[in-house]
Amino acid sequence: MWPYPKIVAHRGGGTLAPENTVAGLRAGLAYGFRAVEFDVMLSRDSIGMVIHDPEFGRTVAGQGSVPQTDAVDLAGMDAGSWFGSAFRDEPIPFYTQFIDYCKAQRIWMNVEIKPADGFEADTGAWVAKVTRDSYAAELAAGDPAGYPLLSSFSFEALAAARDAAPELPRGYLLDQIPADWQAQAQELGAVAIHTNHKHLTAELAAQIKAAGFGLFCYTVNDAARGREILAWGVDGFCTDRIDLIGPTFA
Ligand code: G3P
Numbered sequence: 081m082w083p084y085p086k087i088v089a090h091r092g093g094g095t096l097a098p099e100n101t102v103a104g105l106r107a108g109l110a111y112g113f114r115a116v117e118f119d120v121m122l123s124r125d126s127i128g129m130v131i132h133d134p135e136f137g138r139t140v141a142g143q144g145s146v147p148q149t150d151a152v153d154l155a156g157m158d159a160g161s162w163f164g165s166a167f168r169d170e171p172i173p174f175y176t177q178f179i180d181y182c183k184a185q186r187i188w189m190n191v192e193i194k195p196a197d198g199f200e201a202d203t204g205a206w207v208a209k210v211t212r213d214s215y216a217a218e219l220a221a222g223d224p225a226g227y228p229l230l231s232s233f234s235f236e237a238l239a240a241a242r243d244a245a246p247e248l249p250r251g252y253l254l255d256q257i258p259a260d261w262q263a264q265a266q267e268l269g270a271v272a273i274h275t276n277h278k279h280l281t282a283e284l285a286a287q288i289k290a291a292g293f294g295l296f297c298y299t300v301n302d303a304a305r306g307r308e309i310l311a312w313g314v315d316g317f318c319t320d321r322i323d324l325i326g327p328t329f330a
């Protein structure tokens with residue numbers, strides 16, 4: 081039901097490196113993490129880039145937005161200086177660079193499809209197709225532990241991912257679990273519910289597990305809380321505090 085790693089580094093390397101950068105993947109590896117969550121959004125020319133915010137201003141300086149900027153220009157932007165001068169000129173990665181790095185280092189990927197407004201279906205379909213093509217050998221081998229897991233808060237994006245590459249597993253991200261969660265998850269063919277641990281209860285966790293879904297939480301930065309939700313039957317969670325909560329945490 082959850083063939084994937086239990087503890088996952090959030091946005092690359094959590095709080096130890098600028099989010100959604102290769103430096104983040106390197107930081108995760110330095111702490112023994114071979115499991116990562118990160119965010120993918122389409123550029124103006126429909127190329128998947130690893131970045132969280134559609135608008136510039138937080139992790140990259142200036143004005144403008146990801147969906148209004150071509151990939152080659154995004155890839156030249158400094159996504160590291162906001163975090164620290166040691167990371168100056170750390171670029172916004174192409175999704176394909178993250179795939180290459182993760183495959184080379186045997187890092188499991190939870191790919192969060194993070195569409196800019198209006199690009200939900202395009203982003204879901206693009207991420208699904210590129211991921212399927214990159215993981216064709218793993219998919220043919222038939223061991224789910226080797227498959228990346230796609231996830232999204234966007235029902236539309238996940239539906240498009242399902243239609244483009246039904247063989248890839250999908251997790252449905254829900255900040256708060258609505259009453260009709262199971263019908264929605266079934267329509268998406270989701271294997272797992274990904275949810276905000278702050279709103280999860282032991283009862284809800286038990287319901288989700290009893291219904292046969294994987295259950296993954298974001299973003300757990302406190303070890304006691306991590307132990308508590310794992311005891312509820314949560315299968316895994318991502319963390320920013322990769323220095324406090326290691327890959328073998330239980
Ligand atoms: O995928 C879990 C988590 O990353 C969702 O929230 O905003 O950090 O992408 P966010």
Ligand code: MG
Nearest residue numbers: 117118119192
């Ligand atoms: Mg995310």
